[in-house]
Amino acid sequence: MVRGARNEGGRLFGALSRLMAMPLHALAADVLPSWNEGPVKQAIIDFVTRATTKGGAGFVPPEARIATFDNDGTLWPEQPLVQGAFMLKPLRTRVKQDSSLAKRQPFKAILEGDLSELSTMDKSKLMKVLGVTHAGMTEEAFIREVRAFFQHARHPRWNVPYNQLAYAPMLELLRYLRANGFQTWLASAGGIDFMRVISEETYGIPPQQVIGSQLKKTFDDAHAPSVLRREARVAHVNDKAGKPVGIDEHIGRRPVFAAGNVRSGGDIQMLQYTRKRPRPGFALLIHHDDAAREFAYEEKDGASLKAAREGGWAVVSMQRDWRRIFDETRARTGNGRG
Amino acid sequence: MVRGARNEGGRLFGALSRLMAMPLHALAADVLPSWNEGPVKQAIIDFVTRATTKGGAGFVPPEARIATFDNDGTLWPEQPLVQGAFMLKPLRTRVKQDSSLAKRQPFKAILEGDLSELSTMDKSKLMKVLGVTHAGMTEEAFIREVRAFFQHARHPRWNVPYNQLAYAPMLELLRYLRANGFQTWLASAGGIDFMRVISEETYGIPPQQVIGSQLKKTFDDAHAPSVLRREARVAHVNDKAGKPVGIDEHIGRRPVFAAGNVRSGGDIQMLQYTRKRPRPGFALLIHHDDAAREFAYEEKDGASLKAAREGGWAVVSMQRDWRRIFDETRARTGNGRG
Numbered sequence: 001m002v003r004g005a006r007n008e009g010g011r012l013f014g015a016l017s018r019l020m021a022m023p024l025h026a027l028a029a030d031v032l033p034s035w036n037e038g039p040v041k042q043a044i045i046d047f048v049t050r051a052t053t054k055g056g057a058g059f060v061p062p063e064a065r066i067a068t069f070d071n072d073g074t075l076w077p078e079q080p081l082v083q084g085a086f087m088l089k090p091l092r093t094r095v096k097q098d099s100s101l102a103k104r105q106p107f108k109a110i111l112e113g114d115l116s117e118l119s120t121m122d123k124s125k126l127m128k129v130l131g132v133t134h135a136g137m138t139e140e141a142f143i144r145e146v147r148a149f150f151q152h153a154r155h156p157r158w159n160v161p162y163n164q165l166a167y168a169p170m171l172e173l174l175r176y177l178r179a180n181g182f183q184t185w186l187a188s189a190g191g192i193d194f195m196r197v198i199s200e201e202t203y204g205i206p207p208q209q210v211i212g213s214q215l216k217k218t219f220d221d222a223h224a225p226s227v228l229r230r231e232a233r234v235a236h237v238n239d240k241a242g243k244p245v246g247i248d249e250h251i252g253r254r255p256v257f258a259a260g261n262v263r264s265g266g267d268i269q270m271l272q273y274t275r276k277r278p279r280p281g282f283a284l285l286i287h288h289d290d291a292a293r294e295f296a297y298e299e300k301d302g303a304s305l306k307a308a309r310e311g312g313w314a315v316v317s318m319q320r321d322w323r324r325i326f327d328e329t330r331a332r333t334g335n336g337r338g
Numbered sequence: 339m340v341r342g343a344r345n346e347g348g349r350l351f352g353a354l355s356r357l358m359a360m361p362l363h364a365l366a367a368d369v370l371p372s373w374n375e376g377p378v379k380q381a382i383i384d385f386v387t388r389a390t391t392k393g394g395a396g397f398v399p400p401e402a403r404i405a406t407f408d409n410d411g412t413l414w415p416e417q418p419l420v421q422g423a424f425m426l427k428p429l430r431t432r433v434k435q436d437s438s439l440a441k442r443q444p445f446k447a448i449l450e451g452d453l454s455e456l457s458t459m460d461k462s463k464l465m466k467v468l469g470v471t472h473a474g475m476t477e478e479a480f481i482r483e484v485r486a487f488f489q490h491a492r493h494p495r496w497n498v499p500y501n502q503l504a505y506a507p508m509l510e511l512l513r514y515l516r517a518n519g520f521q522t523w524l525a526s527a528g529g530i531d532f533m534r535v536i537s538e539e540t541y542g543i544p545p546q547q548v549i550g551s552q553l554k555k556t557f558d559d560a561h562a563p564s565v566l567r568r569e570a571r572v573a574h575v576n577d578k579a580g581k582p583v584g585i586d587e588h589i590g591r592r593p594v595f596a597a598g599n600v601r602s603g604g605d606i607q608m609l610q611y612t613r614k615r616p617r618p619g620f621a622l623l624i625h626h627d628d629a630a631r632e633f634a635y636e637e638k639d640g641a642s643l644k645a646a647r648e649g650g651w652a653v654v655s656m657q658r659d660w661r662r663i664f665d666e667t668r669a670r671t672g673n674g675r676g
Contacts (some may be wrong), residue, residue: 010499196590200401208589219580219607220612241559242557248555252546
């Protein structure tokens with residue numbers, strides 16, 4: 001098909017106009033290549049551009065650029081809950097010593113391999129299991145056990161180590177925020193010591209920027225080296241209303257950016273804490289609606305999506321907004337159809 | 339006295355030999371000018387030199403260069419205890435509402451102005467006072483009150499704002515460690531939110547690197563903006579055996595350098611945690627023995643100095659090891675003889 005010169009000129013002019021209207025950010029290489037173009041990607045880039053534009057109304061001074069991320073279902077899959085899979089082996093060992101455990105919940109569900117429901121379970125119960133399975137253990141011994149789990153365990157669907165299933169779009173988002181002076185933090189309902197073992201290599205987040213649920217610990221100086229021992233008592237549950245409390249405790253500053261996901265309503269308060277502040281921050285909520293490439297599930301009461309609508313949060317449809325879910329070079333077989 | 343050429347040559351050779359045996363660090367400008375030459379200063383410089391010498395036996399990878407500092411008596415004076423002075427005014431207000439408080443300890447002692455004993459008091463009691471004086475207050479309102487205190491209150495002896503009395507040798511040490519890739523943290527028995535307000539401007543330590551005692555807080559989302567409210571219940575006492583626990587909770591790594599002081603034995607466990615590890619870290623203990631320039635006091639049971647002798651900690655004599663106590667340009671009248 002032959003086009004007239006005038007038509008060509010008009011198209012060129014239109015293209016140029018669009019180019020000039022684009023923020024400088026977008027002219028550079030695509031900073032979020034695993035994200036499809038659309039309102040969510042654009043809202044993220046707009047927010048970061050405003051936050052880093054000196055003199056602008058949306059400028060955020062570098063020391064206040066705090067971004068917090070939920071982990072399970074936000075940065076990697078929560079089916080099965082990774083920490084649930086981790087507990088299985090030590091729980092079986094404990095049951096050999098105390099068979100009554102096998103009859104009680106949530107021990108029974110975990111032993112029967114029903115890990116899918118763990119991600120909606122009251123997180124204090126989950127921490128109690130971790131307390132039972134690892135009571136009296138030193139910090140160093142626990143870290144060794146977690147490290148071994150990530151080396152040897154494989155995800156049942158994709159058959160790769162769990163931490164190779166970090167979502168590619170979210171890894172890009174973490175890097176993009178850090179490149180713009182944001183400090184990135186994990187704020188998960190999972191056990192703090194569990195995630196700390198792999199947070200740096202998986203997300204580029206050092207252990208001291210991990211916030212999570214915690215067991216009580218005791219300092220034991222009877223022998224050299226001195227050690228910290230894990231107790232079977234829960235000290236903090238970093239879920240729901242506990243999340244802003246944990247964030248305040250560890251950071252002492254309110255986030256200006258937070259990301260969570262639809263599942264158990266566990267991230268609502270963190271996102272409100274970030275959004276409902278004198279100058280609203282950015283709240284990102286991930287909706288798992290992609291059974292083909294990952295999983296599709298809803299929340300029974302729909303509370304997270306309702307809060308998102310009312311609060312003006314950005315909602316990610318994994319199906320629509322993410323070009324790819326996993327980084328194939330990392331996850332090898334991670335084509336999402338395994 | 340006239341010296342022979344041979345003698346001169348011998349002296350020159352000796353001086354050259356000593357020069358060549360010195361670490362590169364020492365050849366540069368004095369990194370710790372407020373410290374007198376001596377075994378403590380030398381031990382610090384030797385440790386940092388080894389920690390940063392790649393390939394050497396004492397090398398510490400950058401991510402493991404964690405240094406923790408007690409605050410009261412270690413980085414600034416603890417007579418009176420600064421947080422005790424802070425509590426005085428709000429406590430007087432509370433007593434007007436509930437006069438029975440004035441008859442109970444430790445409220446009675448604080449109201450009578452007997453702040454000197456607070457630094458040896460059980461820190462959970464001290465946190466209880468803070469709970470009573472600020473119960474129900476939002477995080478933001480508390481921060482405003484702390485900020486006003488540091489603007490208006492003056493130290494009774496030197497008549498300057500409390501945070502202008504940070505010890506000059508310790509400020510140099512903090513900067514020296516950071517210049518060598520160490521991450522510096524506060525690990526104090528004082529209230530975490532109290533110190534966070536001034537930690538950055540006083541010590542160059544951002545709020546997220548402050549560890550301290552904590553009250554419980556509740557997330558309140560009833561109105562916009564959402565807030566955290568302080569409760570009258572103590573969540574964590576960051577003193578004695580609580581210090582390694584707090585450090586582990588916030589950092590997730592064991593320090594390789596820690597500094598505390600002689601007073602109530604509150605830093606012993608933190609220093610053991612740093613020193614008694616597979617590869618011993620550096621433990622620094624400050625002894626207040628300088629009544630002329632600051633204060634002179636001992637510990638009743640001598641536990642800290644005993645632990646220092648047994649554990650091979652470096653003990654600072656303020657009189658002998660510190661050339662000056664305060665930075666006169668910051669503290670103006672801080673000549674230590676006020």
